[in-house]
Amino acid sequence: AQSVTQLGSHVSVSEGALVLLRCNYSSSVPPYLFWYVQYPNQGLQLLLKYTTGATLVKGINGFEAEFKKSETSFHLTKPSAHMSDAAEYFCAVSPPNTGNQFYFGTGTSLTVIP
Amino acid sequence: GAVVSQHPSWVICKSGTSVKIECRSLDFQATTMFWYRQFPKQSLMLMATSNEGSKATYEQGVEKDKFLINHASLTLSTLTVTSAHPEDSSFYICSAINTGGTGELFFGEGSRLTVL
Numbered sequence: 001a002q003s004v005t006q007l008g009s010h011v012s013v014s015e016g017a018l019v020l021l022r023c024n025y026s027s028s029v030p031p032y033l034f035w036y037v038q039y040p041n042q043g044l045q046l047l048l049k050y051t052t053g054a055t056l057v058k059g060i061n062g063f064e065a066e067f068k069k070s071e072t073s074f075h076l077t078k079p080s081a082h083m084s085d086a087a088e089y090f091c092a093v094s095p096p097n098t099g100n101q102f103y104f105g106t107g108t109s110l111t112v113i114p
Numbered sequence: 115g116a117v118v119s120q121h122p123s124w125v126i127c128k129s130g131t132s133v134k135i136e137c138r139s140l141d142f143q144a145t146t147m148f149w150y151r152q153f154p155k156q157s158l159m160l161m162a163t164s165n166e167g168s169k170a171t172y173e174q175g176v177e178k179d180k181f182l183i184n185h186a187s188l189t190l191s192t193l194t195v196t197s198a199h200p201e202d203s204s205f206y207i208c209s210a211i212n213t214g215g216t217g218e219l220f221f222g223e224g225s226r227l228t229v230l
Contacts, residue, residue, distance in 0.1 A: 036221070043120070043207050044158075044221040090157060094219075102148070102209075102219065104157045 006091050006105035014113045019063075019078040021108045023091030026072065031093040033074040034102075035065055038088040047089075050074065061085070086112045117141060118210045120222035127198055128230055134194045135225045137208030143188035144210035149181075152205040152224075164191040198229040 007022040025031060032051045036044040048059025055067040061084075065076045074091060091105040117140040127133050137147055145166045150158040162183050163171040170183035180202075182194040191210075195202050208222045 041205075041224065041226065043118075043223040044209075046218070046220075049218075101163075102160070106157045107155075109155075 004091050004093050004103055004105035006089075006108050008108055009106065010109045010111065012111040012113055013081045015083055016080050019076070019081045019085065019110065021076040021089050021091075021110065023065075023074045023076065023105060024072055025074065025091075025093045027093060027095060029095065030067075030069060031095045033065075033067060034092040034094065035059065035063070035074070035076045036090045036092060038090065038107075044090065047076070081110075081112045083112050083114060086110055118144075118208065118220045118222040120206075120208055120225045122225060123223060124226045124228075126228045126230065129199050130197055132194055132196045133198055133227060134192055135206055135208075135227070137191045137193070137210065137222050139189045139210045139212075139220070142210075142212045144191075145188060145213055147185060147191040147208055147210045148219075149183060149191070149193050150207045150209070152207060154205075158207060161193075166191075195227065198227070200229045203227055203229045 003026040005024045013019055034049045035047040037047050038044050047063050048057045050057045050067045058064045063078045065074050067074050089108045092102050094102050119138045119140055121136045147164040149161045151161050152158050160173050161176045164183045164185040166185045166188055172178045185191040205224050205226050207224045209219050212218050
């Protein structure tokens, strides 16, 4: 069975501070891993993804995430938060060979304090 | 890049009526699309997998007679909420796979349904 855990449903950071959003997964085989961002009343936008290869993945808007198999984690980071980063962030996993079934975490709401 | 579009983006209807939501892949063909439901401040819940030319596959607990899905072409899937009630009010999001390209999953902008 697949599951995705996002620790912290709400995270607040000051503008310019480090952003760290946590994601852990439970899977019998290493899945494909994704981070999506959702702004109010909008769909999801892909930030970055890991499928194979380099475990440190760089995405849009200065975000990056590192796949750590030993920790079953895929935490999202950004060195310096910007006001426009305030949004809902979802971690998702897609087990290989499942026809693109996606399992989403419960989401983390990021607030950026000026 | 690839774009998935949903229409309408917001719909208000009376209880007992049926509402159709369209999901279109604008610049790629999608043999498979997915429909999700999202309650306020919650994550996305997969409702069903829409397959072009065949019946949709529904997740456990989702009423197939309530949420009718039709994947009539390689660029269009529709979700019809039949005899809508206030508890059906939610944000509905579709996604589509660019199978002919990168295999990436793209999401629509979402459709907010409010049932009075």
